[in-house]
Amino acid sequence: MAITTEMIKQLRELTQAGVLDCKRALEQNDGDFEKATEFLKQKGLASAAKKADRVAVDGRIEAYVHPGDKLAALVEINCETDFVARTEAFTTFCHDVAMQVAATAPRWVSRDDVPAAELAELKAEFAQQAVDENKPANLVERIVEGRLTKFYGETCLLEQPYIKDDTKTIQQLLTEAIARLGENIKIARFARFQISS
């Protein structure tokens, strides 16, 4: 089977591997995209696929203490190597996330962390609200989805608008950091304490 430039281009977009690696992967797998992707992955060249698989075991613990010492946040952010953990870009990212947590008091890192019971209760509540507001029955589901999205945007760190630039979310800030630093990065957990007086 002839390997065309278009095929190589498509495989590159899929895997972010180099031109020659993609060409070879396609040639050795008779132009089969799935096999070629798997081939690249196993060779450690399909960096996009690889990044999501790679274990982020290094990283930084970052503290942000708000002036006055009545409010502070602690975050654990993982990357893959101590080398990246020590870069200024990573340190800045960690600092920004810690400050975000202090300022906005999220309850979870991602929407996947919301307990199932709480989510079920919330959905029932939003549905009841829509009914009470005399919304058409065929729109209730969409209204519930909309209110859930708003809830996630307020309570889940990754979906919050970034306090220093609300045109992007923390997830986007994270994606940018991954792109810039070339390692898998994960916001593992956070704590936030505040003196309530």
Add this chain to the structure above:
Amino acid sequence: MAITTEMIKQLRELTQAGVLDCKRALEQNDGDFEKATEFLKQKGLASAAKKADRVAVDGRIEAYVHPGDKLAALVEINCETDFVARTEAFTTFCHDVAMQVAATAPRWVSRDDVPAAELAELKAEFAQQAVDENKPANLVERIVEGRLTKFYGETCLLEQPYIKDDTKTIQQLLTEAIARLGENIKIARFARFQISS
């Protein structure tokens, strides 16, 4: 009823109120200690009783980040006023507690925070161990108590030996801080994150 110097002295020891206040409290309550104590308490003069009752609503959030940024602890320590929260003695106490948490990884603040289910399991385990070791049946209870005390001393912050001076526990350090600063002080909670690589 005649109020003797000895009675006043005893009431003072009990309540830490002033001589004249104690004299008056005894006179107005016919020398009845309980009533006199209650009288002082209500007047806000029985400082010892008062301290335990008073709500510690101010305080500091203190972060300790270990050099290398792979390990950190956050603690909330409450006192009664912002004035005390800003003193060097209080700040130093908070710093020492945060460093203790980072160094020793306690699981709870006090033994009261150990979940009942885990405690029951632990007791059963220690009892079984004692039986397996062929300890006399009449000693098992005492052996279990001894092992529990050891467990508390390792896992409960207040019962841990202080890392900078292991002749005292964190509870003793706390009691000293209360005595020095004259306010109720409470270690409310802590978080500790560590990069495990």
